[in-house]
Amino acid sequence: MIAIIEQGIIIGITGIGVFLTFRILDMPDLTVEGSFGLGGAVTVGLIVLGLNPIMALLIAMILGGLAGLITGLIFRKLNVHVLLAGILVMTMLYSVNIRVMQGPNLPIPITRTENKLTNYEDISGEDPLADLFGDLEQEETQKVAVEESQAPTTQKSAIMNIFDNLRDGSDLFTILSIAGVIILILFVFLKTDLGTVLRGFGSNPEGVEAFGMSRDFISIFGLSLANVLVALSGGMFAMYSGFADVTMGQGMITTGLAMVMVGEIIFGRFKPLFGLIAPIIGGVVYQSILALVMRYGYKIGFRASDMKLLTALFIISVIGFSMIQNPKKKKQLKGKVKSLCSSSKI
Amino acid sequence: MLKLENITVIYNQGQENENMALKDVSLEANKSDFVVIVGSNGAGKTTLLNVILGKLKPTGGQYYLKDKPIKKPSISKMAHLIGRVYQNPDSGVFSNLTIRENLKIASKKGNRGLTFSQIDPKALELLRHLKMGLENRLDTIVGELSGGQKQALAMVMAVITNPEVLLLDEHTASLDPKSARRVMELTKMINEELDVTVMMITHNMDFAESYGNRKVEIKEGVLKEIPERQTTAVYAM
Ligand SMILES: Nc1ncnc2c1ncn2[C@@H]1O[C@H](COP(=O)(O)OP(=O)(O)OP(=O)(O)O)[C@@H](O)[C@H]1O
């Protein structure tokens, strides 16, 4: 159970990123699919290189922001539709992530922080590979990992992971603290003058220019900010799982939207902290459902791989229901799509 | 104050659908002028406004604001110099924010960052002047206001920072007669009391007749000044 909450909060941070673009800026950003994996790949890649995991996470966040920045530049400066811009960057990131990991996935070498080993064999008395990478097939990955694990371990023996995976609540504390700090910073930011404009942007993107802000700047800044969060979430997810994988971001946009919508259903019209908490709660609920489906779903013929189908169907039905409840929304939605398209051409 | 010299605008120049929207337009407006701009659909009125806003670079001609030529204006500089209100009441406000937040954004036109600014007291005074009670509803979401209230708020937001010019593009066209009249009175007050040059596009003959000290007509891209009290005649043609 605790693992579900932990994972839920971690991906909930991606939910906040999706919330920023889809809800606050009204700019559907698909970069998420790539920047989540980028966060994971860079974090694990840098840890393998011997960097402190917190530093690794921070660099991953910066690079995530850069991915968002590139999407924003393609969108605003090249006048490409924001959806296509996101797809382009996400596709690029697939290749980039494999390069970063030098393979399709990459594990974190040693996860126990208290083990101050100088040499793996001293403790286990075994070949390090047999234990650590026994069931991994990617040769390339192994090669890198071998080199790493054979390097002098004195420097990198320290902390490899901010999580201990002991499910004793200490990870939960770490995760909650990070999520709390993120929400607090975003909340205060959204209250500043720039943040207020950012919130207004969603309802009137052209209007910001009348008040002296460049539309390009707000779009690009917003996309960067969102992907900083997504990369953080991806990096934490990789550390939590003990590895990064090139497919880890797949379907993340749908998951993110589902988390946002679940949060909205739970909180209704009540939007504490500008609605920033809702995606986190949505994330925990989503993970719980995922866990239930994984555990009991087989009894009625479900497979874990059906989860993406379910998630997408969930989103479609939420949109459908909201239209039945409130026909006016249909008009609004049409207007929004129109304003989105008129600003740029594919 | 504002001076346009031989402004020409050609859309899609050199292409098959080339279109000369403004032909050799010259116009000078002094501080506290209230210029009413009339003309049929597609005459080039909005195009002229976009030139003044610096959004559209004219194909030919010179444009001066406060005696300085405007060549490559920055968004924040133009926002500071020119307020604007358009036909759609949602285009001049941020309807998902509260009145207070809207006024906050408008109060800091042109320079904004990670600061927590306050509403300009002048904005509250203007709001009170509207007699719509908006000053007591600062935490109301703007989306819940009527079109007329939104448009009045948009006017206040457009002039908070004392711009040199206020551009109005059919800003009463989507309002009911009563609200439209109210917004027109507010326009007049802004022009007289804040000493802002107003340039107003309208298709409302009544308003064209009863407001403003100058009238110009644009016809197929050509602008000409109409002497006082002949506006109705122009429209009748
Ligand atoms: N972005 C554009 N590209 C090409 N042509 C344009 C563009 N904007 C306007 N035009 C053309 O320029 C001419 C003048 O248009 P403009 O919008 O200035 O008219 P208007 O006087 O404001 O009309 P209305 O009363 O309908 O608002 C029209 O023929 C129009 O088709």
Ligand SMILES: [Mg+2]
């Ligand atoms: Mg027009």
